Amino acid sequence: MSNIIGDEKKVKLILSDGSVFHGRSFGYEKPVAGEVVFNTAMTGYPESLTDPSYAGQLMVLTYPLVGNYGVPPFTTEPNGLATFMESEKIHAEAIIVSDYSEEYSHWNAAESLADWLKREQVPGITGIDTRELTKVLREQGVMMGRIVFGNEPDHLPESSYAGINYVDKVSCKEIIHYAGNKKNGYSKDTPSTQLKFQLSNSGSRSKKVVLVDCGVKTNIIRCLLKRNVEVIRVPWDYDFNELEFDGLFISNGPGDPDTCDAAVQNIRKAMQNPKLPVFGICMGNQLLAKAGGAKIYKLKYGHRSHNQPVRMVGTERCFITSQNHGYAVDNNTLGTDWEPLFINMNDGSNEGIRHKTNPWFSAQFHPEAASGPTDTEFLFDKFVNLL
Numbered sequence: 320m321s322n323i324i325g326d327e328k329k330v331k332l333i334l335s336d337g338s339v340f341h342g343r344s345f346g347y348e349k350p351v352a353g354e355v356v357f358n359t360a361m362t363g364y365p366e367s368l369t370d371p372s373y374a375g376q377l378m379v380l381t382y383p384l385v386g387n388y389g390v391p392p393f394t395t396e397p398n399g400l401a402t403f404m405e406s407e408k409i410h411a412e413a414i415i416v417s418d419y420s421e422e423y424s425h426w427n428a429a430e431s432l433a434d435w436l437k438r439e440q441v442p443g444i445t446g447i448d449t450r451e452l453t454k455v456l457r458e459q460g461v462m463m464g465r466i467v468f469g470n471e472p473d474h475l476p477e478s479s480y481a482g483i484n485y486v487d488k489v490s491c492k493e494i495i496h497y498a499g500n501k502k503n504g505y506s507k508d509t510p511s512t513q514l515k516f517q518l519s520n521s522g523s524r525s526k527k528v529v530l531v532d533c534g535v536k537t538n539i540i541r542c543l544l545k546r547n548v549e550v551i552r553v554p555w556d557y558d559f560n561e562l563e564f565d566g567l568f569i570s571n572g573p574g575d576p577d578t579c580d581a582a583v584q585n586i587r588k589a590m591q592n593p594k595l596p597v598f599g600i601c602m603g604n605q606l607l608a609k610a611g612g613a614k615i616y617k618l619k620y621g622h623r624s625h626n627q628p629v630r631m632v633g634t635e636r637c638f639i640t641s642q643n644h645g646y647a648v649d650n651n652t653l654g655t656d657w658e659p660l661f662i663n664m665n666d667g668s669n670e671g672i673r674h675k676t677n678p679w680f681s682a683q684f685h686p687e688a689a690s691g692p693t694d695t696e697f698l699f700d701k702f703v704n705l706l
């Protein structure tokens with residue numbers, strides 16, 4: 320076996336404030352730049368790397384040991400969805416870890432993280448003091464960074480994150496239909512969740528949901544399909560209003576929601592029907608809020624982890640949630656017809672909104688998890704029950 324440490328090339332992470340972190344390469348070697356963000360989850364690197372919401376970002380994992388359970392095989396279900404990944408490829412620009420483990424062991428592992436990164440041409444760097452790096456990002460806020468190999472010059476072309484429409488880069492390019500899947504079983508709504516909307520009919524025809532694909536994670540589609548709805552996945556800027564459908568879902572997606580005006584206009588048009596059920600997740604929360612007239616701002620260092628506590632407004636119910644976002648809805652700009660649905664218990668920021676009378680709601684966190692806790696999956700039941 321080759322000595323991976325011996326073969327590793329020296330590599331530098333250079334932050335836009337001038338700080339430099341030295342490490343070693345274990346993935347593909349090409350210089351990259353992106354927004355440096357940290358994720359404090361202890362597991363889930365295959366899901367996070369393939370989450371399209373990480374496009375344009377260099378992902379720092381604060382959990383020190385990474386790679387020890389390898390990477391699952393890339394297989395697809397009959398409907399074309401990836402079985403174990405959140406999309407068909409790695410979307411993060413790079414992964415930055417403290418202690419990469421070349422040795423791996425897991426019943427479902429097909430290859431090492433290093434081999435996967437090399438095949439997908441994504442850099443991975445190890446030996447980085449990720450505690451120190453995270454302290455810098457927490458104190459100064461997220462910033463741009465570059466990864467430079469060996470003796471290459473320190474300067475890559477200028478790059479930025481804000482203002483770039485990453486959604487357009489990762490959204491599907493044409494409409495994709497998925498039939499609902501009765502077989503997987505439809506879990507009934509939890510009566511105790513206290514998120515009450517009037518239930519509409521529950522006829523036998525399977526309901527159609529338009530899914531605005533801003534960079535949708537596989538498990539969101541799966542969570543809808545297993546509740547036996549038909550999903551019509553449309554490109555982020557497609558005007559779906561001419562289609563025949565029973566509910567609107569707005570997906571997660573990378574980057575700055577202020578670059579997604581076309582989607583906001585289409586959502587606003589759909590909201591002319593006050594009875595249409597609408598549910599959004601993450602970027603979907605931000606776009607629904609924008610369609611309702613609210614404003615978005617950028618958090619200092621975002622929420623990326625498996626243990627973000629949120630409280631359902633008007634109740635004492637708290638949930639531990641999976642999150643990945645850098646922007647947030649400004650609660651103070653919500654119109655009088657809207658109210659916060661969830662609040663983050665660490666920093667008080669918005670974690671979801673609801674309309675006071677119409678069946679429109681959204682979550683800033685990820686009820687579909689993948690990876691992370693599944694405690695809020697009942698929100699899909701709420702949505703499907705409204706159809």
Ligand SMILES: NC(=O)CC[C@H](N)C(=O)O
Pocket residue numbers: 372570571572573574575576600601602603643644645646647
């Ligand atoms: N996961 C997401 O949908 C991210 C939403 C948005 N791009 C943000 O960073 O805030």
